[in-house]
Amino acid sequence: MLSSPGRHGVSSGEIDQLRERALHELQEVTTHEALAQWHARYLGRRGEITQRLRGLGSLPADVRPQVGRALNALKETLETAYAERERIVRELELAARIEAEAVDVTLPGRRPAIGTLHPVTQMIREVTDIFAHLGFQVVEGPEVEYGYYAFDALNIPPEHPARDVWDTIFIESDQKEIVLRPHTSPMQIRVMERRKPPVRVVVPGRCYRYEAVDATHEWHFHQIEGLAVDEHITMADLKGTLAEFARQLFGRERRVRFRCDFFPFVEPGVDFAIDCMFCRGEGCRVCGGSGWIEILGAGMVHPQVLRNVGYDPERYTGWAFGMGVERLVMLKYGVPDIRYFYQGDLRFLSQFERIPI
Structure with missing residues (x-):
């Protein structure tokens, strides 16, 4: 005890x-x-x-x-x-x-997030659908291209001063000049080499240029090229086609404007603009106070380009155009910076129309 x-x-x-x-x-x-x-x-x-x-x-x-x-x-x-x-x-x-953490199996399931198309892809599909209804076929081409197709056959020989306009990314080659294509225009030559007129195609694709990236420029971007070649094709056909395209994409009330411009592979060349959809032509920050927004360059195919592919320029005429896809998206939805498209920010991408993949 x-x-x-x-x-x-x-x-x-x-x-x-x-x-x-x-x-x-x-x-x-x-x-x-x-x-x-x-x-x-x-x-x-x-x-x-x-x-x-x-x-x-x-x-x-x-x-x-x-x-x-x-x-x-x-x-x-x-x-x-x-x-x-x-x-x-x-x-x-x-x-x-x-x-x-128990799951009530009697409750309805949660709908999973569905992937959607990138806004640039959506715009490519929208534009090509418009031209498909106008009788154009969609074709694609290589992103790594020979210098002949990217420049020489398009009336831009090595000594041509216009060749400096494109800040081209070159790939080393011992035999032929090879580049990452700076524009989709090489497909004009490739298509005409393989086909006899009539030709009506649009060519969407990625392009590359060695330039500084800022709010309006990217080193990689997308273009859509258009080409029509046949007998008796005139500038009036080009104007009517582009006017209809712009009104289908931006609204039937759109007014259009054509002004002379220079591109080595067309003669004459024009820039194509629409009245600003934000200020309705009165002048604002988006259109720089002019009331007009340029959306693409175009023109009648240069006779020498037709000769380069074996077409007789005395018999056939044609026109071509090229537009930047990102620019179209920026204009249609008011996007202020092209870099937003490639930052992978879902908060930005989810604002666009949700089209399931």
Whole structure:
């Protein structure tokens, strides 16, 4: 038996009370956080059991063994109870988490996010659909091109000053000049080499130029080329076709304007503009105060280009045009920076019409 309370400081009743209190509190524990606090209070380095064991040295020698055995037995009891309670708490928390994360299979399912076409791809499809209804066939060509098709056959020989307009990306070659095509116009030559008139095609594709990137320029971009060759084709046919295209894309109320311009592979050449859809021709920041927005360059196919592919320019005439796809998207939707298209920001891309892939 332990001595009664007094100068020896510990009694069997006190140890029994400590056991009952500790075990009672342990039964109330339901979380790992509370379990850790209980362990620190009773079995930790500064816990009640540890402090009493450290105080054994102050007890009389005849009492010390009995108190020590009682305290060690109590410590072993509490450690066993702690391990069991830890297992129970783990099961309680797992059950609570499973219940919280349970799926009600009777509820309707969540609709998964559906991928959509990039706005540039949407515009390519919209433009080519318009020209398909006007009788044009869609064709595509290589992005790595011979210099002959990219320049020489288009009336731009090596010494021609206009060749400096295109900041071309060249690919080294020991035999032939090879480039990443700076425009889609090479397909004019490839198509005419393989076909006899009549020819009516539009050519969408990616182009590359070695230039600084800013709000209106990218080193890679998309163009759509158009070509029509046949007997008795005139500038009037070009004007009517482009006017109809612009009104289908930007609205039937659009007014159009043609002005003289220079391109080596057409003669005469024109730039094609529409009245600003933002200010309706009155002048704003988008149109630079002019009331007009240029959307493409065009013209009658140069006779020399027809000769280069074996066409008789005395018999056949034709016209061609080329437009930047990103520019069309920027104009139609008011996008201020071409770089937005290729940053992969879903917040930006999700604003456009959602067309499933």
